[in-house]
Amino acid sequence: MEYKHFSHEHNLNLYRVQAGQQFRCHGCQMMCNDSIYACWRCNFFLHEHCGNANRYVKHPSHQLHPLALVPNPTYCSGSFLCTGCGAPGNSFSYCCPPCEVDLHVHCTYLPPNVNHKAHQHELIINFTTGEQAGNLDQHCKICTKQLNSKNWSYICSRGECDFKVHTYCATSEVKPGLYQDDEPDTQIPAQNPNSSTGAGGNQPQKTGLTPEEALAEVMQMQLQMQMAQEFAQMMASFNLSHLAP
Ligand SMILES: [Zn+2]
Ligand SMILES: [Zn+2]
Numbered sequence: 475m476e477y478k479h480f481s482h483e484h485n486l487n488l489y490r491v492q493a494g495q496q497f498r499c500h501g502c503q504m505m506c507n508d509s510i511y512a513c514w515r516c517n518f519f520l521h522e523h524c525g526n527a528n529r530y531v532k533h534p535s536h537q538l539h540p541l542a543l544v545p546n547p548t549y550c551s552g553s554f555l556c557t558g559c560g561a562p563g564n565s566f567s568y569c570c571p572p573c574e575v576d577l578h579v580h581c582t583y584l585p586p587n588v589n590h591k592a593h594q595h596e597l598i599i600n601f602t603t604g605e606q607a608g609n610l611d612q613h614c615k616i617c618t619k620q621l622n623s624k625n626w627s628y629i630c631s632r633g634e635c636d637f638k639v640h641t642y643c644a645t646s647e648v649k650p651g652l653y654q655d656d657e658p659d660t661q662i663p664a665q666n667p668n669s670s671t672g673a674g675g676n677q678p679q680k681t682g683l684t685p686e687e688a689l690a691e692v693m694q695m696q697l698q699m700q701m702a703q704e705f706a707q708m709m710a711s712f713n714l715s716h717l718a719p
């Protein structure tokens with residue numbers, strides 16, 4: 475069975491990765507396990523979920539416009555800075571060029587809530603960025619490095635805890651050396667963490683759609699939810715295998 479992906483000129487075959495084999499996904503630049511789409515001629519590989527990622531998503535972090543999946547960054551530098559995690563990327567991204575929103579595929583499908591052993595309560599994803607994010611000089615409670623107010627975070631689902639962490643720290647997806655630590659450690663009085671709660675905006679929007687369009691939209695959302703759940707499960711199993719001795 476052959477597949478065609480819009481980002482590659484040749485047909486791809488679904489292949490099950492065997493133990494000991496190493497393939498890097500062209501879509502997200504992460505290592506592949508499980509099933510991949512492969513072009514053996516070019517050594518081009520995609521995670522099954524990266525290959526199946528929808529061309530457009532309605533993302534709760536950017537309700538104004540759908541985000542489009544592009545195989546290469548839209549910037550002439552050839553790379554983008556992810557709005558979600560702040561790390562650069564140079565392959566697939568979900569983007570809204572007029573608003574300069576760019577997301578890694580895996581950041582697009584970050585789970586809405588996670589549990590982390592560093593905190594007793596559930597953490598929820600926080601899309602509030604910029605001035606609305608409040609205190610601009612906060613440090614991640616897991617890695618202790620600075621949080622960038624331009625990027626997302628995970629915060630404690632209970633308002634009273636001042637617990638805020640990097641998305642990749644909450645999901646144990648550690649990328650060392652990402653933030654410079656040489657910023658002066660000026661103390662700004664902490665603000666009410668409640669004011670930075672921006673998650674959970676996943677409600678369907680009221681638009682002038684016909685019932686058919688609305689239904690198609692709902693099905694699309696359900697697909698996205700399913701994909702996010704699968705991704706969360708994948709992340710969870712990844713974390714578990716990480717914790718094993
Ligand atoms: Zn991938
Ligand atoms: Zn090829």
Ligand SMILES: [Zn+2]
Binds near residue numbers: 556559560577
């Ligand atoms: Zn990212």
Ligand SMILES: [Zn+2]
Binds near residue numbers: 536538570573575
């Ligand atoms: Zn936009």
Ligand SMILES: [Zn+2]
Binds near residue numbers: 615616617640643
């Ligand atoms: Zn961190």
Ligand SMILES: [Zn+2]
Binds near residue numbers: 594595630631635
């Ligand atoms: Zn808490």
